[in-house]
Amino acid sequence: MSTEVTLLGVRHHGPGSARAVAAALERLRPDAVLVEGPPEAEPILGLAAAKDMVPPVALLAHAADDPARAAFWPYAEFSPEWVAIRHAVDHGVPLQFIDLPAGHSFAEGWDGGVEEEDAALPRDPIARLAEAAGHDDPERWWEDVVEHRRPADGEDALAPFAAVAEAMAVLREDGGASLRDRQREAYMRGRIRAARRAGHRRIAVVCGAFHVPALAQTPTVAEDRALLAGLPKKVRTEVTWVPWTHRRLSQLAGYGAGIVSPGWYHHLHRTDGDPLPGWLTRAAGLLRAEDHPVSSAHVIEAVRLARALAGLRGRPLAGLTETLDAVRAVMCEGSDVALALVQDRLVIGDALGSVPEDAPAVPLQRDLARLQRTLRLKPAPEPRDLDLDLRKETDAARSRLLHRLRLLGVDWGVPVRSQVASTGTFRESWRLCWQPEFAVRIAEAAQWGTTVERAAVGKAVGTARAAAELAELTGLVETCLVADLAEALPAVMRVLTDLAALDTDVAHLARALPALVRALRYGDVRGTDHGALGEVAGGLADRIRVGLPPACTGLDAAGAAVMRAHLDEVHGAIGLLGGGDGLADRWAGTLRSLARREPSGGPATGVPGLLRGRAVRLLLDDGRLDPAEAGRRLGLVLSTANSPADAAGWVEGFLSGGGTLLLHDPRLLGLLDAWLTGVPAAVFTDLLPLLRRTFATLEAGVRHTVGSRVAAGPLDSGDAEPAAEAAAVDLARAGAALPVVALLLGLPVGAAAGSGAGAAPGADRPRIPRQAGGRDT
Template identity: 60%
Template sequence: MTALATAPAAADARERVAWPLLLGVRHHGPGSARGVVAALEAARPDAVLIEGPAEADGLVALAADPEMRPPVALLAHAADDPGRAAFWPFAAFSPEWTAVRWALDRDVPVRFADLPAAHTLAASDPTWGDGEDEADGAGRTDPLAELARAAGREDPEQWWEDVVELRGDTDPLAPFAALADAMTALRERYGHGGHPRDLVREAHMRLRLRAARKEFGDAVAVVCGAWHVPALARRTTVTADRALLKGLPKVKAELTWVPWTHRRLARRSGYGAGIESPGWYGHLFAAPDRPVERWMTKVAVLLREADHPVSSAHVIEAVRLAETLAAFRGRPRPGLDETTDAVRAVLCEGSDVPLALVRDRLVVGDVLGEVPAAAPAVPLQRDLNRLQRSLRLKPEADERALDLDLRGETDAARSRLLHRLRLLGVDWGEPTAGRTGTGTFRESWRLRWQPELHVRVAEAGVWGTTVEAAATARAESRALAADTLGAITALAERCLLAGLTDALPAVLGALADRAALDTDVAHLADALPALARSLRYGDVRGTDTAALAGVAAGLAERICVGLPPACVHLDADAAAQMRDRLDAVHTAIGLLPEPAGATGPGTLAARWAAVLRRLAETERVPGVIRGRAARTLLDEGGLPDDETARLMGLALSPGTPPADAAAWIDGFVGGSGGGLLLVHDERLLALLDGWLAGVPAEAFTDVLPLLRRTFGAYEPGVRRTLGELVARGPEAAAPGPAALVPGFAAVLDEERADGVLPLLHLVLGVPDPQATATEASA
């Protein structure tokens, strides 16, 4: 590599160039990118060939569009299978990109020379376009590692930075000549040493080079991976090259430009030609003068935004330390290692926690490119782009939170779009737990646009030309293919969330058919909550849910009939699962509208209360279910206090096995509010305390784990209060009106209790009957 420093400068490079000019590069290297521009400016070729899929010639002019901002990628996908795709990424600091821009800015013809995407996609393992072009490609001798080893260096990345990225040369052509000699020596020593497909690709590039020289003359420059330079310089015959291409599998391919991200250029993302630090390389390319000072300033700004105290003195000291480390290590200028060490020591005060932020946001980065509207796209992508603009939902590489108020027209439309995309497998947004629970007027999302989503959109294009039409067709197809009742009810819920009213008839038809055939009460109980949520969401979004309400009511009726027999003689695990289903069904029935004309015992709520009482009083039902049924009735006001105490007394009687009694306790006081129930009803607490004190020693060990799980779930304050009540002794905890909790009177003061009702009605947003009556009388 001494030629990098000793090659003489030339006054007129074009005159001494041995055409064609082969510029071997490292993909996504800022030094290579600057070197390519300098070499092209000196040689002034009549045409430029770029390593990339040959079909992209018709798209190359878009690189000059003012709206095109790298990083971007060429996306190729099979016309009949959009999921079969490959990418060719370009960053602002990619040598191929700078060569394209140089040619377009000077009206020099530019072509792509690599194997057509039609063949790449037909291969058994299509990958990210140039992912196998670099030294990092699987199965290939690593040229950088071999050259670094020959120079006595262990780290090929650092060696490449020193000899290319961090130095300049007076002769713009000398580095490429030296690198070509090195690659020739490597290929002579190790043979082909690359991916088997390299021979085919190089044959196609030679054919394209011959065609370009025939069209434009000998003054043609080729920008390609350095590994391929010796193969392009080698003399072969047209017949031999065509023979290598004969019989290659082929598919119809469609190509376009799509936005890309720096994070997807990183090697850690799985990209074969990836680099460790795209953000750092982008900085080196954008700031050729005083790069270390500018970098430290960026780091300082980032850390200050994260509330880390960083001053100008810190920046100055970090720059000095980086330069000292570079001199001590014999490097021409500070590289990423030196700047990172200086940032850790000075700006981060030795901590790796803020340093991780620097690495994520700056060293790698989340820059997202932009593509002009003129770029080819499937109709579905165009409709999505239109919706993104109209709803002001710009795709971003950075993850961000989005809170929606569904009462607003724009937010409701945003919600529908995100849910429709999820139905199509385009997971741009992911629902998250927000400030309020499920089924309210608010939704919370976490948004992050990934380049691969363009492939998902292309795949989804087979379902329709608009997002709504495609989501509707996809939902109808999934309804026909669903094999379980739960899958169909979940699909119905998603259709309502997405506002796909046209898909509901098919989904509800499949739901009714499946529900009529399914006799498993557990399946019915699992399906009902989703339907109830769907009805509530439909009400929030103004969706007609009358048909869905009928299906849900039918399911609820069948559950009321079949649940009691299904709860008899269950083992412990099955009983715990049925207890959870009982909770879910109870919540769901509370959300369902009552059938028209139903009154008194004929209401759904009344029939469900009868089911709960039957479960609570049937001895053959496991204790955990009986206890939960009793507790549910008590919470709803369907079980008097005396009756509750009677049921607890029966469950905790001496004749009940301790394990069964402990299960009843778990069902009754386990979960939300169970501890407060014992705090405010000391009769129940006394019954429980008496039973617990009487459990035989040999049985206590068996029931202790269940009891600890039950009471361990209470809030610390509740546990402390219960402990204080028990510590007061059996007299204080005995049943009867004398046992009072501090702060509570012996008799309810109804007048004081009624005083909170106006405020409660105001908070809940429901009319106050008393106030309405007063106004009417006035």
């Protein structure tokens, strides 16, 4: 009895091809089904029939000793290969994958056999067929002839495949196949021969249409072996099923499939009759949910318009283009913004598949799935925000999991700014979005441990030992604390201590300190032992304090800008560390030293004005410098004895903390105005960009008020008391507000209540405590 081999050439992920394959298999009733796919996956193909297997899903294959070398084979419900797999599994028919083994592709240094002849096929074969048929849109042409096509009663189910095979044979008459394609086809012919030898009589082969002409040929076994002789040795490969998404199917780059409308294709596959009414009804429901006024009448008119457009354009049925045009015109009232919502949610969609729990997986993946169930964090492809209160046990555990996964390179959650007004360290906000390729990263991370915690500990220790800069380690320490990796901290701290003792670069130390201080703050709310961490942070702060003035000397403009950022970060970090051991006082002495280091023999001999001005401002804001002294220093800097460029830098550093000083102390504004009006015209042109940058950082209200006062002029730039002190004060109006202010500040309200109209200046008024800036508010 002869063997019958039927080649079913398809376009991957097409609902028309899927329906045609289903009809052909029902007619053929094959005793073996061969599908284009990696043979390594055959042991787990039976899972396709499991109750929990819901497309879209993908086969993930990776090199056993290097999970980064990986590849996906995605399948949707409308993929013809998936239809063939389900037919074979459901009917108990032997199923084989016959493509070139993935292990060859993972071989080190193999480029896949790409040659110059790849250029012989410059475009998608479908595009070439559409062009030959006189169509300029391959997708629209393919929809008309295949995807929307439904077999007529009595029609031969194999007729479409014969037509596709004939067209592909014409396309391949001039070659156009790469070496890799020819090797794949030689391997597939070998698997077909093997199926024949195994005694199968009715063999159905489901493969890409482009390969059909080559598989129909019968070269000798020796010729095919010669083609395969150049393949590298196979790498041991592991394969599993992983969930996939329609959105990932729509992406051509990376692991995508390049299907521009998976949601639409899914609807076509699921719908037996006319797909328009059901799909437009879903579109109307989506728009109504987003507060667009869409009624059933809109649906009826949209159906009519889509059909009319199809008739005008000579199409057998309304395709996606006509459907979207009707949605835009009828339901969206011409709005592309509303239409974009339909395209994103329905044309593409966020469907996420699922795989059975007994599918092969690395232990790390199983532990992650367990934690996701326990913590009620279900992976979802659409972004969603998650606010955590770390004082709650479940939320703290969620935070630990997300931080540990980020350490492992799985950015399922990304920290974002909280929408809840809070400055406490007990609150975290995350944006969650699960991506299918995380499966590869989890497989890669499995080398560090079998559970999420063990893997995170192993990765932290490995990262610490490989770290070359101090900032890497301090950031890692912070991560270890927020991820609650107490087991990794001793090893990381040893490396940190050793590297900190050897590093003399103040910039490196300055980048490292803020992360350590943040880690200390997290330790407070998480109950972490951070005694050793505090000692390291204090030591770094003292080393920065000693080395900062020399490191700031002789810097150019770019270096000064970088150092100013470090200065601000270190100042904030020292403020958080506290001054119980006198650190704050020692740091203030360092700032005073910076402020006094003026250039005496040229710019290279002193600290740039940007840093001196910033040091003065930090001292002023901390109440360690009198406002009058700050004004005196500004006056000296703005004198004609100093270079205008250095003075402009000083002003930039001084005002970078906010420009309200110019409003509270008119004398400072007067000094600045007098200096600006006295700068020579040629020099002013050079200073203008710097001055514009300085004032652009001020609040809009401050800039407006400063401009108004300068325009009103003249401004007091002498040594007299500020004009605000001489201004008349309406004591009655001021006294009326004092009880409320006293209540807000927790002061005795009775004393303030008696002050007001008629009260002596300053009598019985509650004193508002001095703020950090050193001024009475």
